[in-house]
Amino acid sequence: MDHVRIEATERTPEVYFDFNGHYFSLRGEAYPEDTNAFFGPLMNQLEDYFQTLDEATITFEFELIYFNSSTAKVLMMLFELLDATAARNNAVKVHWIYEADDDNMEVLGEEYGEDLEHVDFSLVPKEA
Amino acid sequence: MRTDKIYSLSKVLQEEGILFCYSGYMTEDVLLSIGKAIKEKLMLENADKSVIRGIFSIFVEEMQNVIRYSGQMESKVSANSMLELRFGILSVGRKQLANDQESFFVACGNMVSPTDAQRLKTNLDHIQALDAQELKTLYKQTLKGKSPEGSKGAGVGFIDIARKSKRGFEYDFIDISTDRTFFSITAYA
Numbered sequence: 001m002d003h004v005r006i007e008a009t010e011r012t013p014e015v016y017f018d019f020n021g022h023y024f025s026l027r028g029e030a031y032p033e034d035t036n037a038f039f040g041p042l043m044n045q046l047e048d049y050f051q052t053l054d055e056a057t058i059t060f061e062f063e064l065i066y067f068n069s070s071t072a073k074v075l076m077m078l079f080e081l082l083d084a085t086a087a088r089n090n091a092v093k094v095h096w097i098y099e100a101d102d103d104n105m106e107v108l109g110e111e112y113g114e115d116l117e118h119v120d121f122s123l124v125p126k127e128a
Numbered sequence: 129m130r131t132d133k134i135y136s137l138s139k140v141l142q143e144e145g146i147l148f149c150y151s152g153y154m155t156e157d158v159l160l161s162i163g164k165a166i167k168e169k170l171m172l173e174n175a176d177k178s179v180i181r182g183i184f185s186i187f188v189e190e191m192q193n194v195i196r197y198s199g200q201m202e203s204k205v206s207a208n209s210m211l212e213l214r215f216g217i218l219s220v221g222r223k224q225l226a227n228d229q230e231s232f233f234v235a236c237g238n239m240v241s242p243t244d245a246q247r248l249k250t251n252l253d254h255i256q257a258l259d260a261q262e263l264k265t266l267y268k269q270t271l272k273g274k275s276p277e278g279s280k281g282a283g284v285g286f287i288d289i290a291r292k293s294k295r296g297f298e299y300d301f302i303d304i305s306t307d308r309t310f311f312s313i314t315a316y317a
Binding site: 010 | 131160177178180182184185189192213264268271272284285287288292
């Protein structure tokens, strides 16, 4: 398996995981009907893959328009996973992309970013 | 239903400043369609983009609470599936607040068991007493911790509602019978 691509729906984000290219992204809306059913398998794949990395450089981009509270919990787990991966001799870059006038999405990004000790985290405002 | 009954119902809603109201069985499909209608209606009302985002977010959390937890439900179990429908009422409106500011609100009500009512009240009393910084701390702790027992979501929905309610929120309980309590929450964005 070298990549995962899931098209966006009205309530689930576009998922693109390029394992060989070390590039990962989630874009769009995230309030799935069943959060665990949607994110569970994806989280497992990431966990398994990150385990194998050593001295790797990976980039993870988030460009979310809206996410509900159960997705917020999945994102927290994902950030903890990324931080643990970065702590083990890997370089992890995270770009949190948000619409420039969306203060709430900026704050949510800041709140995830401030807990990370090893990840290179940046907030990226995007003009509409 | 007689026309005069329907008219008086719609008049009550109008007097309460309600722009949109749904009462009935709530499902994730209903959530998706109502969510779109609410966004469109608020755009027509020239609401701020940040207000629309806040209202939509509160709406999703309140609606998913009903879908997952409402005590008034019908279910049908068959060999390989289970159909569950839970009942609730949800409305979005506009209200003049005491400080002469106008606010959009999302109001939601559903039946709960007296035990759940007690648990909800304890939770909400606690959340309502917190300031913004304390809410942020509790929000992050809850995201990192395990979901409370009996919770199908992250257990963080009400904290999220409190954080998105820029003009506060209120809630109340009415005992209907020995095993039924009506719960409602109104959040002002």
